[in-house]
Amino acid sequence: MHTFVSALLQSMLFQYLEQDAGGHPVLQDSRATAYVLIESLYILTTLSRLYLIYERTLRIDKF
Numbered sequence: 001m002h003t004f005v006s007a008l009l010q011s012m013l014f015q016y017l018e019q020d021a022g023g024h025p026v027l028q029d030s031r032a033t034a035y036v037l038i039e040s041l042y043i044l045t046t047l048s049r050l051y052l053i054y055e056r057t058l059r060i061d062k063f
Contacts, residue, residue, distance in 0.1 A: 005047065012039055 013036055018028050027033045 005043070008043060009040060012036065012043075 013027075018026060027036065
């Protein structure tokens with residue numbers, strides 16, 4: 001699960017990255033930074049909701 005989330009965030013970040021003078025990847029501007037943070041929070045919230053649903057399903061199956 002961790003590698004899936006990591007790959008998802010990296011692919012999302014890729015479109016907002018550019019290289020600085022030293023060749024290091026940096027975000028394009030502050031709007032790109034805000035967008036990436038909001039999208040990251042949305043993805044993490046969605047994943048936590050899915051996990052809670054999965055956990056509840058396991059509890060129901062045990063009874």
